[in-house]
Amino acid sequence: MNISDDNTTVELDQSNALDGNAAAGAFSAALGVDASMIDIVCAECGYRAPFAEERAYLDGPGTTLCCQRCASVIGRVATTPAGTWLSLSGSESWRLPSFAGSSPD
Amino acid sequence: MTDPWEPRRLVWQTAELVDARRETASARTLVFSGPAWTGYLSGHHVDVRLTAEGGYSTERSYSIAAADRTRCFELTVQRVPDGEVSPYFVEEMTIGDQMEVRGPIGGWFAWHPGTPDPVLLVGGGSGVVPLMAMIRERVRVGSRSPFRLVYSARSVDEVLYRDELADRSSTDDRLMVDQIYTRSAPEGYRRPPSRISEMDLADLSWTAGSAPRCYVCGPNGFVESVSQLLLALGHAPAMIRTERFGPTGE
Numbered sequence: 001m002n003i004s005d006d007n008t009t010v011e012l013d014q015s016n017a018l019d020g021n022a023a024a025g026a027f028s029a030a031l032g033v034d035a036s037m038i039d040i041v042c043a044e045c046g047y048r049a050p051f052a053e054e055r056a057y058l059d060g061p062g063t064t065l066c067c068q069r070c071a072s073v074i075g076r077v078a079t080t081p082a083g084t085w086l087s088l089s090g091s092e093s094w095r096l097p098s099f100a101g102s103s104p105d
Numbered sequence: 106m107t108d109p110w111e112p113r114r115l116v117w118q119t120a121e122l123v124d125a126r127r128e129t130a131s132a133r134t135l136v137f138s139g140p141a142w143t144g145y146l147s148g149h150h151v152d153v154r155l156t157a158e159g160g161y162s163t164e165r166s167y168s169i170a171a172a173d174r175t176r177c178f179e180l181t182v183q184r185v186p187d188g189e190v191s192p193y194f195v196e197e198m199t200i201g202d203q204m205e206v207r208g209p210i211g212g213w214f215a216w217h218p219g220t221p222d223p224v225l226l227v228g229g230g231s232g233v234v235p236l237m238a239m240i241r242e243r244v245r246v247g248s249r250s251p252f253r254l255v256y257s258a259r260s261v262d263e264v265l266y267r268d269e270l271a272d273r274s275s276t277d278d279r280l281m282v283d284q285i286y287t288r289s290a291p292e293g294y295r296r297p298p299s300r301i302s303e304m305d306l307a308d309l310s311w312t313a314g315s316a317p318r319c320y321v322c323g324p325n326g327f328v329e330s331v332s333q334l335l336l337a338l339g340h341a342p343a344m345i346r347t348e349r350f351g352p353t354g355e
Contacts, residue, residue: 017325019349022166025152025210029115036213037109052213053347058164096110 017066023056026063026077030086033096040065041092044072109212113144117154120206122198123177128265131184132231133195134170138177140206145172147242148215148235148320148348151180151208155190165190168235168322168348169209178209181265183231214320214348218246222318226254227306227331229323230263235348236322237266240273240280253281253308253317257301257327259288301327303334316341322348 020036027035036052047069054074057064062078062085074091077084088094124136149169156162172178184195198204216224216239224243226236233256243252258264264284274282285305286298296305319340321331328349335345 018166019347021150021211021214021348024150024213025115025166025207028113028210029207032112032114033110034113034210034212036211050213052211099109 017055020052020054020056023063023065030077030084039095042067042074043090043092045070115207117205117207119203122202134181136179145209146215147238149209149211151206154205170234171241181234214346223251225317225319227321229257229327232323251279255283257285306334319345325349
């Protein structure tokens, strides 16, 4: 599948995809909370899914999260000598759901 | 339940191999010590970074097989043919060797000890590793939640934790273990070798009506087909948590 993302075209081969669990470390390190349980809405198709159930590509550079349904890029994180870059521009929203017994988000 | 949104400062730390044991001809459990961490839940994983002498480094995620609350954790690694990282863990890494580790992480695929619901664990191959962590944790915290593990392996030789699972299930009437073989089964085994089917997951005492929390872990295809079977059996999507390895299992 070809994903047009800014000026680059990325060949996304679904057979290389892991699920979001595998990307949780990189995003959690950047966000400062456990990313795996965050509910994400894709800006491209509007599909909502937990981070852990999206698709993840770790082959780099950086870690890319793609929509489970339409495969659009919904988030990227990369660490360079200048710092850690976090791009969430392919997503509409990130919701930290409240859980019984936890403080509201 | 602890606050899942408690700020986590996840940084790379050094871990050292302090013990190791062979599980099967192609799998090994490695015990690491070193990183100071908090908030471990069974089902969590760690990111691992290995750096070669030339500076080339590569990262992988591995499920935690067991952990104490402080500074020790175990990984069970299955060697993947032509894999880049797993042969190192299974064949080469020696006591005293170090690596970088980040975690524990992954609350989505974690069992929370406070929840009383029955738990259905479905593992394919080394997908049993985080499920074993849950079985061990259940005993450690004294939970009375009924657990059932349905574990699919190619053959007896590839079954991880075989003795421990037999011991635990024979002495605990709230832990059921159903072993499935996909390629070859021991002579006279109750079930001929074949892929996991609806029959394996349907059980009179474990209908969807008892609303177990389902944790499914394995290669992509395994997780996909088990998820479909569970949905067909009436399990609610919200009760099914999955973790996939990807195509190579590394």
